[in-house]
Amino acid sequence: MWKFHRHLVVGGLVLALGSGCGSRVDAAQSKGGAQQASTPELAVKAETVEVGEAKVPRYLTLTGTLSANEDSDVAAGAMGKVLSVHVERGSVVRKGDVLVKLDARAASASLEEARAQLALVKSQQELANAECERNQKLFESGSVSSAEHDRAQAQCRNAMAQAAATTARMTLLEIGATDATIRAPFDGVVAERVVSVGEYVRQDSKVVTLVSLDPLRLELTVPESSAAFIQKDLPVEFTLTAAPKVVHKAKVSFVGAGLRRGSRDLVVEALIPNKERSMLPGQFATAKVQLGELPLPVVPRSAVLGDGAQRKVFVVSDGRLEERVVQVSESSGDAVGVMAGVRVGERVVAVAREDLRDGQKLQ
Numbered sequence: 606m607w608k609f610h611r612h613l614v615v616g617g618l619v620l621a622l623g624s625g626c627g628s629r630v631d632a633a634q635s636k637g638g639a640q641q642a643s644t645p646e647l648a649v650k651a652e653t654v655e656v657g658e659a660k661v662p663r664y665l666t667l668t669g670t671l672s673a674n675e676d677s678d679v680a681a682g683a684m685g686k687v688l689s690v691h692v693e694r695g696s697v698v699r700k701g702d703v704l705v706k707l708d709a710r711a712a713s714a715s716l717e718e719a720r721a722q723l724a725l726v727k728s729q730q731e732l733a734n735a736e737c738e739r740n741q742k743l744f745e746s747g748s749v750s751s752a753e754h755d756r757a758q759a760q761c762r763n764a765m766a767q768a769a770a771t772t773a774r775m776t777l778l779e780i781g782a783t784d785a786t787i788r789a790p791f792d793g794v795v796a797e798r799v800v801s802v803g804e805y806v807r808q809d810s811k812v813v814t815l816v817s818l819d820p821l822r823l824e825l826t827v828p829e830s831s832a833a834f835i836q837k838d839l840p841v842e843f844t845l846t847a848a849p850k851v852v853h854k855a856k857v858s859f860v861g862a863g864l865r866r867g868s869r870d871l872v873v874e875a876l877i878p879n880k881e882r883s884m885l886p887g888q889f890a891t892a893k894v895q896l897g898e899l900p901l902p903v904v905p906r907s908a909v910l911g912d913g914a915q916r917k918v919f920v921v922s923d924g925r926l927e928e929r930v931v932q933v934s935e936s937s938g939d940a941v942g943v944m945a946g947v948r949v950g951e952r953v954v955a956v957a958r959e960d961l962r963d964g965q966k967l968q
Contacts, residue, residue, distance in 0.1 A: 648968035652955040653921050654905060660898040661934050661942030665834065667894060669825035669843070673886045674876070675791050675817035681806040683707055683784035690802060692813060696795040701788050705800060705812045709785030716782050719775035726768045733764035793817040794882075818882050823855065823875040825892055829864055832871040834896045836860065841875045843892035845884065853877065853884075857894065901934060901942035902949045909933060909941055910957035919954040919961050920947060926954070928963035 685707035692704050740757035743749045797814040800806060823843060827835050839857045844850070855875040864871055875892075877884065909916050909931065920927045931946030947953065954961065 646966055648966040649926070649961065650968050651919075651926075651958075651961065653952045653967075654908070654955045656902045656904055656943075656947050656949050656951045656953060657940075658900060658949045659903045659940065659942070661901045661903065661940075663896045663899045663934065664893040665827070665831050665896055667825045667827060667892050669823050669890045669892055671845075671877070671884055671886055671888045671890060672822045672824055673793075673816040673818060674820050674822055675793060675815075676796075676886075677790060677815050678811045679704065679787065679790065679813050679815050680808065681705070681707065681784070681787060681810045681812055682808055683709075683712070683781050683787075684807050685709065685712070685785055685805070687800050687802050687804045687806060687812075690798065690800065692795045692798060694795055694798055698789040698793060698795065698815070700791050703786055703788055704795075704815075705787040707785040707787070707806065709782050712778060712782040712785055716775065716778040719771065719778050723768070723771045723775050726764070726771045730764040730768045733761045737761040787812055789815060791815070791817055792819075816886065818886070819879045820876040821879045821884055821886065823877050823890060823892065825873050825875070825894070826868070827871040827873055827894075829869045829871070832864060835871060835873055835894065840895040841892055842895075843890045846889045846891075899934075899942070901944060902947050903940045903942055904947065904953055905955055906939050906941050907956045908953050910959070917957075918943075918947060919957055919963075921952040921954070921967055924967055926961055926963060926965045926967055928961075 687705060688708050689706045690704075691702075691706070692698060698704070737757050737760070740749060740754055744751075744754040793815045794817075795813050796816045798812075799814070800810070800812045806812065823841070825841075835857065837857055837860055841855045841857060843853050843855070845853075855877050857873050858876045859874040861872040904918060908918050910918070915930050916933050917928055917930050920929055929946050932944045934942035934944055
C-alpha cells in the first residue's frame with residue numbers, strides 16, 4: 606500500500622515540474638513573438654515595366670562545317686612524262702592557268718601525220734565527187750548501165766566516210782596534244798601537288814588537288830522534326846569556333862531532296878562569300894536559321910536574369926515579387942521574346958538583380 610502511494614507522489618512531482626517548465630517556455634515564445642511583430646518588413650525598390658507583345662524572329666539552331674565550293678583532284682587527261690610543274694602547295698591560280706606540262710612530242714608527231722592523211726583523203730574525195738557527177742550525167746543520158754552507176758555512187762560514199770574517219774582521228778589527236786598542257790579548271794588554291802618532273806602519268810593520274818575558297822559552302826544538318834520548315838533563301842547567321850564573337854550572315858542556297866536514310870536528317874547548304882580567305886574549309890560552325898516570326902510576350906533583355914542554364918524574371922503580384930523561370934527565344938536587340946513563363950499585361954522588374962528574392966515586398 607505504501608509503495609503505491611509513493612509512486613503517486615513521485616508522479617505528481619514530475620507533473621508539477623513539467624508544468625512549471627512549460628510556463629517559462631510559453632512566456633519566452635510570447636516575448637519573442639512580440640519582438641518579431643515589432644520589427645517592420647523591409648520593402649525593396651525596383652522599376653517595373655509591363656509585358657508587351659511583338660513579332661519575334663523564330664530561329665532553329667544547327668551545327669555545321671565549312672567546305673570548299675569546288676574540290677577537285679585534277680587528272681592528267683593524257684599520257685606522258687612530266688616536263689614541268691608550274692604550281693606549289695598554296696599557289697593561287699585562275700581558270701586556265703598552266704599547272705603541269707607533259708612531253709607532247711609523240712602526240713604532236715601523230716597529229717601532223719593525221720593532218721597529212723586528212724589532206725590526202727580530201728583530195729581523193731574531191732576526185733571521187735567529180736567522177737560521181739560525170740557518172741550521174743551519163744546515167745541520165747543512158748550511156749552507162751545501172752551497175753556502173755551504182756559502183757560509182759558507192760565509191761563516192763566510201764570517200765566521204767574515209768574523210769570523216771580521218772577528221773575524227775585528227776580531232777582526237779588534237780585533244781591529246783592539248784591535254785599535254787594541264788590547266789586549272791576553275792579559280793582556286795592548290796591544296797596539294799602530287800607529281801614531279803620526270804614522272805610518267807596516265808590519263809587518270811592525279812597531278813594536283815585544287816580547291817575553290819570563294820565562296821565557301823556551309824553544310825548544315827537539319828533534324829527530321831524541323832526539316833519541313835526549311836526552304837531556299839531563309840536567312841542564316843553563324844559563328845565559327847575560331848572567332849565566336851564574329852557573326853556571319855548568308856542565305857540557304859541548296860536544300861537536299863530528302864532525308865538521309867542512315868541519320869534521318871536533311872542536308873542544306875549556304876554559300877558564304879570569302880574574298881579575304883579569312884575562313885577555311887573544315888572549320889566548325891554554329892548557325893541559326895530564321896524560320897519566320899511569331900507573336901510572343903516581350904520583356905527588356907535586362908529583365909531576364911541568368912541562373913546557370915535557366916532564365917528567370919521577377920513578376921509583380923499583389924505588391925510582392927514572384928520569381929518565375931521563363932523560356933526565352935533567340936532574338937537580337939533590347940527586347941526578348943518569352944515563349945513560356947509570363948503573360949502579356951503582367952508587370953516585371955525592368956532590371957533584374959541578384960539581391961531580389963521571391964516573396965519580397967515591392968515599394
